[in-house]
Amino acid sequence: MHIDWFVFAAQIINFLILAALLKYFLYDRIVKAMDERQARIAKSLDDADRLKAQAKAREAELEEVDRDIQRKAEEILNQAAKDAQAERQRLLADVRREAEESRQRWRESLLREREVFFEELRQRSGAFIFGTIRQIVGDLADEELEDRVIGVFIRRVAALDEDQQDMLRRSMDSGSTEILVRSGFELGEDQRNRVVKAIEPYLSPEVELNFEVAPSVGSGIELMSRGYKLSWSMGDYLAGLEEEFRRALKEEIPSGYDAGETVQ
Amino acid sequence: MEILRLNQISPDQVIFLQWGFVKISATLVYTWLIMGILIALALLVGRKATSDVKISRWQNLLEVVVSSIREQIHEVSQDNPDHYTVFIGTLFLFIGLSNLLLIVPGYVAPTSSLTTTSALAVTVFLSVPIYGISKNGLSYFKEYFQPTFIFFPFHVMGEFTRTLALAIRLFGNIMSHDKVIAILLAVTPLFFPIVMHALGLLIGMVQAYIFSILAMVYIASVTQAHHHEEKVH
Structure with missing residues (x-):
């Protein structure tokens, strides 16, 4: 090794x-x-x-x-x-x-x-x-009815209360020289005298009183001076009646009437 | 063909050519053979080495071998294996292949020559201070005086004896196995030598492993010791 x-x-x-x-x-x-x-x-x-x-x-x-x-x-x-x-x-x-x-x-x-x-x-x-x-x-309408109309008018003039009498006097004293009395028929002499007599207490001497026939007044009579009118007429009654009739007819339809209810 | 006769202990004694001092012995020839095989393998594989996922079988084999060597180095040194792979890896591959080829008839392992094992042991002996100095500078020499200067001769003695032990261990194992196989072939030529060859392969690989691991341990002992010292301080 x-x-x-x-x-x-x-x-x-x-x-x-x-x-x-x-x-x-x-x-x-x-x-x-x-x-x-x-x-x-x-x-x-x-x-x-x-x-x-x-x-x-x-x-x-x-x-x-x-x-x-x-x-x-x-x-x-x-x-x-x-x-x-x-x-x-x-x-x-x-x-x-x-x-x-x-x-x-x-x-x-x-x-x-x-x-x-x-x-x-x-x-x-x-x-x-x-x-x-x-x-x-x-x-x-005849003379008798006309007389009764005038009679009613005269009674109404006589039945005026104090206030209405004052208003009538004042209208006549306000310088108006004409007072017109209109009637639906021709007034006779006697009838005119009755009317004059009835309204005489309110008349001044210088005021002229005129009469006129107006068919529109109907069976009635009316007194017109300046600003005042006093009347009685069957036409007025009839007009009032007619107005009342119309109102009554309207009232026939109830104010709360609802057509809808009838529809339904 | 019998190259190494039974009465020849070392392949150094088988001289093919001689010009005075220069002798081309069987040891050198077989060493060159092993070197040639290793370098050829390295050339063939290394030239085509690729980082692809698909690689050749030979590259795979060498990668397994190299990575195993690096792992072992890392386990022993606890350091970056790059510094030691060339030296330790070459030791392992050379000794391992040298021992593996023992199964080839007519082959004589260079490691069965005390000259070869001594040369390898001397490289280890020299590498220890080289690594120590390169790692720690001249403070490496302080290790020889630890714990006191009285230990210096023991340290030096230890260096020499362990180097001698490396050389003798490898030589003794491989040479004796070679001789045992030769004797057994003469005594019982059937079956038993095969078993002994298989055992020889194991012994050869174990010796290669022991040699390179011990070399790494010796190197690590001088690099690691200083590391520990630094940590303590």
Whole structure:
């Protein structure tokens, strides 16, 4: 067992050469390749993690968007339903209002027609009744009736109360020079004297008393001075009666009468 | 073909060529063979080394080997393996391949030569102070006087003896196995030598591992010790 010193030195050199060559051709390249691969894999994993995180974030974002869309869709549907309901109510209200308006118009038209009918009826019946009464009164008129008319007039003058007498005197003293006595028939001398006698206490001497026949007065007599009129006439009665008749006819239609009730 | 006769202990004794001092012995020839195989492998694989995910089988094999070496270095040194990979890795690959090829008939392992193992042990012996100084500067020498200067001769003695132990351990194992196989072939030529060859492969790899790990431990002992000291202070 010996050591060959040449081989010994040669082996050390061989080892150093081998180490140098392996370092250059093997370790450096293999280690570099492994490091690069490791870095690449690490980068890939990082990328994957990043992408995963991005995907998760995106997923969350899209879920949020989806929820938003669903919520909005629901809101829109609800709104549409509300709008449709409101539109329905509005259309129903319009239809009801139009129906009510046309019913109202129909009712008013009915009322107007009834008014017109009653008016015409009133006028015709009034004209007929009073035409008939006037005819009767005209047919009955004679001297005796005229005397009674004058008698009634004289009684009325005599029955004037204090205030009316004052008014009559004042109207006659107010400078009027003419007093007109109108009658529906021609007064005879005697009848004129009775009238003059009755109103004499209120007359001034300078006042002129005129008599006039006026068919419009009817079976009656009236005294007119400035601002004062005293009369008695069947026409007045008839006019009052006619007026009363008209009022009575109107009252025949109750004030609270609602044509709608009849419609219904 | 019998290159190393049974009565020849070392392949150094098998000399192919000689020009005076220069002797081309079987040790050198087989060393060159191993170097050639390793360098050819490195060239073939290293040239096409790629960082792609898909790699060749040979690159995969070498990556597994290199990364395992680096892991072992890291475990022992607790340091960046880049500084030690070339030295420790080359030791392991050279000794490992040298021992693995024992199954090839006609092959003589250079590691069965005390000259080779001594040369490798001397490189380890020299690398320890080189790494120590490169790592810690001249304060590396303080280690020899720890805990007191009286220990200096023991430290020096320890350096030499452990280097000697490295050389003898590897040489003894491989040489003796070589001889055992040769003797067994003569005694029981069937079956039993195969089992012993398989055992030889295991022993060869274990020895390669022990040699390189011990080298790393020796180097780490001088770099790590100083680290610990710095932490304590």
